Amino acid sequence: MIKHFFKKLGFSQAPFAGGIQPNMRKETEHSPIEVCPLPPLLIMPIKQHIGQACSPLVAVGDHVLRGQKIAKAEGYVSVPIHAPTSGQVIKIEDYAIPHPSGMGLTSIFIEPDGLDERDETLKPIEDWQHTDVSALRERVRMCGIAGLGGAAFPTFIKLVQDQRNPIETVILNGIECEPFLTNDHRLMVEHSQEIVLGMQIIMHMVGAKQGIIAIEDNKSDAIECMKKAVNHDDMGLDIQVLSLPTRYPQGSEKQLIEAITGKQVPMGKLPMHVGVLCQNIGTTHAIYEAVILGYPLTERVVTISGDAVPQQGNMLVRLGTSMRFIYAQRGLTDFDGLQILHGGPMMGERLRHPDIPVIKSSTGLLALSQDFFREAHPEEEPCIRCGHCSEACPIRLTPNLLADHCRNEQLEKAADYHLFDCIECGACSYVCPSHIPLVHYFRFGKGQAAQVRREQNFAEASRQRSEFRDTRIQREKDEKAAKRRKVRATHTPTEPNQGKE
Amino acid sequence: MLEQLMYAIASLGGFALLAGLILAVSSKIFHIEGDPVSDKIDALLPQTQCGQCGFPGCRPYANAVASQAADVNHCVPGGERTMLAIADVMGVEPKSLDQEEAIPMVAFVREDECIGCTLCIKACPVDAIVGAPKQYHTVIADHCTGCVLCLEPCPVDCIDMIAKPELLEHWSWPLPDTTRAQTGLERRESHQHD
Amino acid sequence: MLIHLSSPHIHGGDSIRSQMMSVIWALMPAACVSVYMFGWLAVFQISSCMLACLATEWLTLKWMGRSTSPLGDASAALTGLLLALTLPALTPWWMTILGGIFAIGLGKQVYGGLGYNPFNPALSARIILLISFPLQMTTWVIPLHVQLSGLNLYDISLAWTLFTSGIAALPQAVDAMTMASPLGYVKTAWTQGIDVNTALQSYDYSYLNAFIGREAGSLGETSALALLLGGIYLLARHTITWHIPASFLATVAVLAAIASTVDPNHYTPPLFHLLAGGLMLCVFFMATDPVSSPVTPVGQIVFGVGCGIITWSIRTWGGYPEGAMFAVVLMNCTVPIIDHYCRPKVYGQARKKV
Known part of the structure; x- marks a missing residue:
């Protein structure tokens, strides 16, 4: 067809x-x-995909081979993580990951032994x-x-x-x-x-x-x-x-x-x-x-580019390599006054420092000068409703109206305006003459809606647990009372002037 | 004259009868079991069952608000958002909260000090503490509502309230830092407190 | 530096100023024609109106304790220019300045400034002036007649006298200089029972004159050609889309065509409607004002059709000869509703809306 x-x-x-x-x-x-x-240290966060995080299979001190599974998948939407080279696990602790929050995640630190021996368990098909x-x-x-x-x-x-x-x-x-x-x-x-x-x-x-x-x-x-x-x-x-x-x-x-x-x-x-x-x-x-x-x-393969990188280019990089190490390969060592991005400029995240490992989703590492970066983030001005955002939107949303609902936390209205169909491509923000951070508003709205949903689910679960507890207590009370009656019925002789219960 | 009067009375009376009939029928057809207002309010409450509102749980507080026996602003863990939602359902002006909103907390048992008395287990309104007599007790952090009802019964004071750990999956983007967004937020907040 | 900055991290480079400037550039042909037709009078009107708008903007921002940076976005200057182009050449200086104050003060800043005004500021000021001072606002200067009567508007001192003292300075010239606009003339004739064709003939109406602008009318409204050029520039620059102008013009033309076919003696032909009055200016510059028009394509078409219906209705049956500006301002009221109900079908949405 x-x-x-x-x-x-x-x-x-x-x-x-x-x-x-x-x-x-x-x-x-x-x-x-x-x-x-190969860098002197490889840091593998236990979650490098969308879905559930993996759980580590190795302990500190273990020797691993390249391609050896070091963390196993948990749940269906998950894939395992493998050692990027041969070496020794030196620690397992929280470390920064490429994420806009700047928060960390449990990571497995591997010190390469330089031999880069492969784990040959998996045979070619x-x-x-x-x-x-x-x-x-x-x-x-x-x-x-x-x-x-x-x-x-x-x-x-x-x-x-x-x-x-x-x-x-x-x-x-x-x-x-x-x-x-x-x-x-x-x-x-x-x-x-x-x-x-x-x-x-x-x-x-x-x-x-x-x-x-x-x-x-x-x-x-x-x-x-x-x-x-x-x-x-x-x-x-x-x-x-x-x-x-x-x-x-x-x-x-x-x-x-x-x-x-x-x-x-x-x-x-x-x-x-x-x-x-x-x-x-x-x-x-x-x-x-x-x-x-x-x-x-x-x-x-990772693209290292941006106006602040002296030798831009593409590199085949082991997962877990620190971005600072990769930038150094391209002649960039001083990050003062620079902005670094993980991914492309339209959808990538801005990172706060380069001491973050490359993961499976790292398509590019950009380093932009402050001037270049600032041009994209001037002060927000009022919407003049020019409609360029609607024209640019590949989903056919009306981003300016949607952003108003998100800004005012009118989450139901935002959902009615199809907030959850937004793919966050950034086309609307790119064309906006008022420099409104539209995508940021949508992310804020989505986050708030998720928060509300989580709270509702938690409240519902708590209510059920509380009701279950109440019925259990009632049942126990009833049972106890019944038992007491039974005991009374068998051990105390019935008095003549009292009728049987 | 009298005839006209009779017409007026008859027609008005007829309308009144008809309206009464419609009301009677619709009240049968659209009859709703239970108290929908208190159900709605109960659905908005965070179900911590903490009793900080002065009522023995979320449902009793919801009933009290629905019957206008209690104000809309007593739910401490629910915070601003819950207060506003309840005020909206009740159709009353929002009021400022009794207490400042606190960061979400969960109970944590220092296990080496726990004597296994099970008193906290009995106190927990949502069965979030597990353990057996003479064994260490543990709080299931995912189920704990932070109601602090377990602190008081503990004879050895081995339960702490700790801040709920922030999860990466639960992180969400804050409002943009632009003047326009922040001014809007300030105005919204000051408007709600008036 | 801000901590949380969301992607995208590059920008197309468009700004409010660039949008406004492109509209100002698009108005240049009309402004030039007005200077050519009305000489120094046009220069005085335009500059005083723009200055009044800028000054009002500055004062109101200062008064509200806000940053005066919006002055640089050229929106107040644009409002001033637009308003000036809708004024008759002989508008007294104080009325022009009052218009500027109305436009920015009452048309824009009371609502919260740029982006928040429900109505087009220039048009609302124009309507306030028209209702407050109907005589001055309908005293049209005919460029050709002025030249014939020996009054030279390219003479700066004469123009200055006319601008500062109004028609009162030269009472004997009034009759020679002024005349009803074609719309007004036809409307008057119609009420007197004269049929359209006779009226147009006695007015000595010519489509060519109306197209290039040698007709009685406001400063910038006379030349349909200049306004069309500006509109095409805006469409090419992608500052506006075709939806509003096309649907607006088409509606007026279709209604006029139907009516004039049914009864040619009573109703003016479509081309007359398209070239007359402030329609062209309203179509390309007022109705398309982004702030007070819908953002969705379907909504823009609904808006344009609505404007067209109201314009033609007022022109045909209303008390005023010209209805385009009322139409736009009336339709401005409906924009939030139009936007809400005319949202496009989003990607993957089922055809039938539940």
């Missing part, structure tokens, strides 16, 4: 609503991926075409793969075959619409064969017949490389490379699906309900490594 739709359209793209065209500043697009040396799909899915889960595009949602959950919602199309998300970031771009240029192989594994796993590699037209070399790699392929699968006009936030899953298929993922539903699966380039590469090489996720 989708195929028919494509043919009818002649692959012309139905654009998604809204969007902006920021200055892309892809200054690192021609910098090859360099391997970052060379004959993946004839391997059971569930075994492949288990492999992806065991290898700790979470979406490397920034959201870090456990990947195995999406790789599922559902009879009611068969996945017809796998879309490989090579959009990378965030300014500055080029890590997916470089991966596509340098590892196109592996990515195509990874994509074939994904298509095999979900039983999809059609594959689309979507790349924005500002990455012409990546488009060429991917086309070449696809032509090489002799699997007989229908994989096409699709060039899309550059536009932010096209890399957002739902917007990409709308841009390619013209379909919208219904509210509260998943891409698979419209027969589509989206995967990030880095994630696909990681799936290739997990299946074909048997390597768990222990490293990722």
Whole structure:
């Protein structure tokens, strides 16, 4: 059906609503991926994905090998964490993580022994075409793969075959619409064969017949490389490379699906309900490594960019490497008066200091000069209702009205204005002539609503416990009274002038 | 003259009868069991069962407010938000709180001092303390409402109130630091206290 | 430095000032035409009105103890320019200044300043002036007649005399200089039972004159051409969207077309409506004022259609010859409701709203 739709359209793209065209500043697009040396210390937080935190499997003093599982997944929405290199666990304690709160999380500190020995327990699955799909899915889960595009949602959950919602199309998300970031771009240029192989594994796993590699037209070399790699392929699968006009936030899953298929993922539903699966380039590469090489996720490509970085570029970095160490590799050691960001400038978090480890969701490390940064955060002025935010919103919200409700903590009204459909892409704040921190208001509103919900749930649970206790006390009282009556009935002789009870 | 008077009385009387009938029927059809106002207020209360309002629990306080026997501002753990919500349900002007809002606390048993007397277990209104006679007792922090009712019965004073640990998952963005946002917040707060 | 700063950490560079400046630039053709037609009078009107607005803005901000930085966002200057362009050339100086004070003081600052005013400040001031001083506000100068009568408005001293002392300075010139506007003329004729075509002929009406602006009217309202140029500039700069202007103009045109087809003797033709009075200025610069117009696309179309219906109704059946400004201000009242009910369907929302 989708195929028919494509043919009818002649692959012309139905654009998604809204969007902006920021200055892309892809200054690192021609910098090859360099391997970052092993740092003197690796710090692995026990939660690097969306979902439940892991629980450590190692103790202080343990010797670990590269790829050895050091924390096991808890619950369904969780993936394990592996040692990024061989060495010794020297401590397990709270340490800062890339999070806007500046709060810490239990982390496992590993001192590398420099040998970088691999744990060979996981064997390569060379004959993946004839391997059971569930075994492949288990492999992806065991290898700790979470979406490397920034959201870090456990990947195995999406790789599922559902009879009611068969996945017809796998879309490989090579959009990378965030300014500055080029890590997916470089991966596509340098590892196109592996990515195509990874994509074939994904298509095999979900039983999809059609594959689309979507790349924005500002990455012409990546488009060429991917086309070449696809032509090489002799699997007989229908994989096409699709060039899309550059536009932010096209890399957002739902917007990409709308841009390619013209379909919208219904509210509260998943891409698979419209027969589509989206995967990030880095994630696909990681799936290739997990299946074909048997390597768990222990490293990722990170873009180091920004006007304050002397040598901008892309690096293959072990997870757990301190950002200060990585910046030092690119010639940046003095952070005085700089602002550092984790992720891209549109959706990334500002960090308070560089002594924070790289985790699975770290797409980029930016360092911006104070002047550059300040331009984006001047004092808020009153809304002049120009409507540019509504035009830019890919979800078609009315951000200025929504922000008013959030500011005044009118949470029910905000929900009615679809606060929870906001993807926080930042397009509205980017275009706002009054410099209203719209996304910040939405995050505030969402946080407040979550807080209210939590309090209500807690109150409800407390009420139930309290009622249960009351009934229990009543029951015990009744039982005691009954017992007393019974005792009285058997041991005291009935007096003649008193009737039996 | 008299005829006109009769018409007027008859028609007005007819309308009154009709209206009365409609009221009677609708009161049957839309009849609601229980006291909806006190239910609504009970749903707004934090259910700590702490008794700080002077009533023996959240439900009794809700009943008292609904029957206008108590003011809307006695729920200490509920804080500003709860007071405003109750005032809204009751349709009365908000009042300032009895006490300053405190940070959320939970009870913590110093286990090496606990003698296992089970008195705190009996006092806990939400069964958040576990333990057996002559064994250490422990507070289930996730269930503790911070009502402090367990402190008083403890014969060895081995229960402390500690600040509820802040969880990373529960962190939320504060209001933006811009003048416009902060001015709005100040005005909102001063308006609510007037 | 603030502790919590949310993404995005880059900005497109747009500002309130840049938005306002683009509207001011878009008004330049109309302003130039007004100077060409009315000479120094236009210069005096525009500058005094803008100065009055800026001064009022400064004073009110000082009075309220606020920062005077909003003065730099050019919104007060824009209001002054817009108001001046809606005034007749012979408006006395004190009325112009009063208008500026009304616009900023009563039209904007009493509501809390920029962004909070429910009505377009320039239009509300214009309406206050029209209702308070109906005679002066409907005394139109005809540029062509002025030249013929030997009065040279390019003569700075003559213009200054007219500006400071009003028509009273040259009572003998009044008849030579002034004339009813086409809208007013047709309306008067209609009440006297004269049919539209005869009235237009006796007025010596020409569509070309109305299009390029050689017609009696306010300073900046006469030239539809100049206003169209400005509107196109605004559309190209993306300061405004097409929704309000298109729906506004289309509604007026369609209503006029239907009516004039049914009874050409009673109702003026659509083109006459489009070129007459303050419609073009209202369509491109007043109705599209972001603060007092809806933000949602559907809402903007509803708003434009509403403006069109009210404009045509007032022009046709109302007591005033021109209704565009009343239409915009009336529709301004409905903006919050329109915005609430015309929100676009968000991504993935089911087609049927429950």
